[in-house]
Amino acid sequence: MIEATLLQQTCFAVEQLYGGVINPDSIGLERTNKEITGDFTIVVFPMLKISRKSPESTATDIGDYLQRNMPEIAEFNVIKGFLNLILSDHYWINFLYENVDLPDFGFHGDRHERPVVLEYSSPNTNKPLHLGHIRNNLLGFSLAEILKANGHKVVRVNLVNDRGIHICKSMLAYMKWGNGETPGSTGMKGDHFIGKYYVLFNTYYKKEVNDLMGTGLSAEEAERQAPLMAEAQDILRKWEAKDSEITVLWKRMNGWAYHGFDLTYKRMGVDFDHIYYESETYLLGKELVMEGLNNGALIRKTDGSIWADLSDEGLDEKLLLRADGTSVYMTQDIGTAQLRYDDYNPSSMIYVVGNEQNYHFDVLKRVLARLGKDYSSHIHHLSYGMVELPQGKMKSREGTVVDADDLMDEMLRTAEATTRELGKANELSEDEAIKLFNTIGLGALKYFILKVDPKKNMLFDPLESIDFNGNTGPFIQYTYARIQSLLARADEAGWRWEESGASVQLPLLPLEKETIKRLYQFREIVFQAGKELSPAIVANYVFDLAKVFNQFYQELPVLKEEVPEKVILRIGISRFTGTIIQRSMKLLGIEAPERM
RNA sequence: GGCCCUGUAGUUCAAUGGAUAGAACGGAAGUUUCCUAAACUUUAAAUCCAGGUUCGAUUCCUGGUGGGGCUACCA
Numbered sequence: 001m002i003e004a005t006l007l008q009q010t011c012f013a014v015e016q017l018y019g020g021v022i023n024p025d026s027i028g029l030e031r032t033n034k035e036i037t038g039d040f041t042i043v044v045f046p047m048l049k050i051s052r053k054s055p056e057s058t059a060t061d062i063g064d065y066l067q068r069n070m071p072e073i074a075e076f077n078v079i080k081g082f083l084n085l086i087l088s089d090h091y092w093i094n095f096l097y098e099n100v101d102l103p104d105f106g107f108h109g110d111r112h113e114r115p116v117v118l119e120y121s122s123p124n125t126n127k128p129l130h131l132g133h134i135r136n137n138l139l140g141f142s143l144a145e146i147l148k149a150n151g152h153k154v155v156r157v158n159l160v161n162d163r164g165i166h167i168c169k170s171m172l173a174y175m176k177w178g179n180g181e182t183p184g185s186t187g188m189k190g191d192h193f194i195g196k197y198y199v200l201f202n203t204y205y206k207k208e209v210n211d212l213m214g215t216g217l218s219a220e221e222a223e224r225q226a227p228l229m230a231e232a233q234d235i236l237r238k239w240e241a242k243d244s245e246i247t248v249l250w251k252r253m254n255g256w257a258y259h260g261f262d263l264t265y266k267r268m269g270v271d272f273d274h275i276y277y278e279s280e281t282y283l284l285g286k287e288l289v290m291e292g293l294n295n296g297a298l299i300r301k302t303d304g305s306i307w308a309d310l311s312d313e314g315l316d317e318k319l320l321l322r323a324d325g326t327s328v329y330m331t332q333d334i335g336t337a338q339l340r341y342d343d344y345n346p347s348s349m350i351y352v353v354g355n356e357q358n359y360h361f362d363v364l365k366r367v368l369a370r371l372g373k374d375y376s377s378h379i380h381h382l383s384y385g386m387v388e389l390p391q392g393k394m395k396s397r398e399g400t401v402v403d404a405d406d407l408m409d410e411m412l413r414t415a416e417a418t419t420r421e422l423g424k425a426n427e428l429s430e431d432e433a434i435k436l437f438n439t440i441g442l443g444a445l446k447y448f449i450l451k452v453d454p455k456k457n458m459l460f461d462p463l464e465s466i467d468f469n470g471n472t473g474p475f476i477q478y479t480y481a482r483i484q485s486l487l488a489r490a491d492e493a494g495w496r497w498e499e500s501g502a503s504v505q506l507p508l509l510p511l512e513k514e515t516i517k518r519l520y521q522f523r524e525i526v527f528q529a530g531k532e533l534s535p536a537i538v539a540n541y542v543f544d545l546a547k548v549f550n551q552f553y554q555e556l557p558v559l560k561e562e563v564p565e566k567v568i569l570r571i572g573i574s575r576f577t578g579t580i581i582q583r584s585m586k587l588l589g590i591e592a593p594e595r596m
Numbered sequence: 597g598g599c600c601c602u603g604u605a606g607u608u609c610a611a612u613g614g615a616u617a618g619a620a621c622g623g624a625a626g627u628u629u630c631c632u633a634a635a636c637u638u639u640a641a642a643u644c645c646a647g648g649u650u651c652g653a654u655u656c657c658u659g660g661u662g663g664g665g666c667u668a669c670c671a
Contacts, residue, residue: 028612030614319668324669328668328670358600359599385665419634459607464607485631485632536610543619544619547619551636557631
């Protein structure tokens with residue numbers, strides 16, 4: 001890329017003009033601001049100590065040098081300490097023609113031996129997926145695409161929380177009040193069916209706690225002594241003892257939940273290469289904990305429970321095995337990490353998990369390190385922010401959870417209504433129309449979620465958040481569809497721009513050049529998104545590209561232009577823009593429709 | 597109490613330590629005999645406060661302050 005050459009030549013310039021050596025990393029090379037003439041800008045302030053001249057004359061000296069030594073540079077201007085370089089139109093047009101049809105422009109081929117294991121989704125089998133899971137799934141799926149584009153092998157894994165006290169709660173509720181009904185007999189989606197019993201447990205449990213508190217117990221004691229909780233814990237012990245009746249019910253209920261999840265995943269367009277179940281990893285976790293106890297890394301308390309003492313690292317003690325021998329969340333995660341490492345020998349393991357678990361992952365890494373696991377330093381917690389509703393955080397107890405299936409239904413309905421209103425569904429078959437509504441509705445939702453920096457909390461207002469105009473998925477999809485339509489017309493009109501792409505001597509108009517410059521950025525964007533693990537970088541880029549293209553499209557005729565060379569050029573720009581929009585959207589897991 | 601994250605137009609989001617802080621929605625005013633008006637054009641509107649480092653701070657540091665999270669023998 002031209003940036004590397006610019007940096008290198010700038011170093012030469014400083015050396016030859018002033019006799020000093022400068023570190024290329026300390027040179028500020030950036031894209032020139034919109035209001036100022038130029039393509040790239042070099043900030044010369046850091047060089048003043050070597051040049052011992054004013055910012056202006058230093059910039060002018062270096063500009064002269066670069067222009068003499070780089071044919072790509074047509075001219076330059078200097079504003080204070082900013083050296084603005086203008087590349088020749090020839091350079092940009094040449095870039096366009098050389099890359100427009102490369103099938104992998106912007107992507108880097110395989111260049112890493114060991115894979116990255118990327119975990120996302122991680123549902124509980126006792127409740128359906130909600131808005132928070134949607135952010136998690138979309139981030140995880142998109143990150144996998146972005147990492148692949150950067151030449152990584154990626155193993156996408158899901159870790160299902162299929163054991164633990166919470167599962168026992170729904171099982172208990174079903175045993176008590178289920179009357180043998182099933183998702184089939186009730187017509188409910190399996191995960192929602194299970195969720196119903198989890199809620200039921202909590203309803204009765206809360207009542208018991210209240211009654212006990214009425215007899216004078218403290219809230220804490222009441223919660224511990226409530227009979228339902230004791231029964232649930234009994235089930236957990238039976239489960240760990242592989243009681244046959246409990247195991248059968250557990251498998252049956254989990255099966256219902258998985259079936260429900262699969263439907264939601266499929267609709268959302270996300271999938272996995274491997275699914276881990278905590279029921280398969282907690283025993284390994286226990287083993288590792290016992291091993292750690294034996295070699296003195298962990299401690300046993302008088303009641304028999306086992307802990308990691310992290311107080312010398314500024315943290316507290318952390319429970320790893322209960323006195324009754326049952327395991328906790330941390331135990332499972334230790335086992336899961338080990339299993340994953342053994343399975344794939346990854347260069348790193350990325351966990352897409354909400355920021356409320358920052359402390360958990362901090363502890364996990366430290367405990368693994370104490371257990372002598374070197375890979376602990378290659379565990380990366382991609383901590384994303386919460387999705388908040390206008391009334392605050394989602395709380396299942398207060399019924400303010402936005403269900404994933406409901407939300408997608410709603411998106412689909414809105415997409416349909418808007419599309420029909422605009423009369424854009426008229427010429428489509430029913431199947432095509434439904435496919436289009438899905439593409440647009442999901443595109444809007446996905447883009448809305450992914451355009452926000454993952455680490456930030458974001459606000460989602462179900463009533464207002466999803467718009468189809470402006471900085472939205474449908475805006476970008478529309479731009480793509482319009483380009484496809486244009487290209488089809490170009491084809492019909494007999495334009496074969498590929499065969500006549502030699503007209504690289506044309507002067508470029510500002511909007512033509514602006515669009516090509518955006519396309520040029522794509523490689524850097526893919527790289528940056530991979531480095532920072534941020535789909536938002538791609539999302540904001542592709543919006544910017546679409547916006548600039550729309551200006552180009554609005555202002556300049558393509559097929560109606562009179563000079564044939566210009567028609568060819570503009571078709572090339574449109575074609576490349578369409579390709580990069582599609583490629584960017586694919587990195588986000590969003591479809592770009594051929595027409596809309 | 598301790599620890600972590602965060603504070604940018606009315607609202608939702610941008611800005612590797614760089615130039616006059618960008619968009620979108622919403623508000624005001626326009627563009628359709630012409631490649632899809634889910635588009636385009638014009639316009640008003642913001643860096644929580646106080647210090648510090650720097651040629652230059654929304655960005656880095658310190659203190660304060662608002663918001664969120666964690667600090668479970670839940671996951």
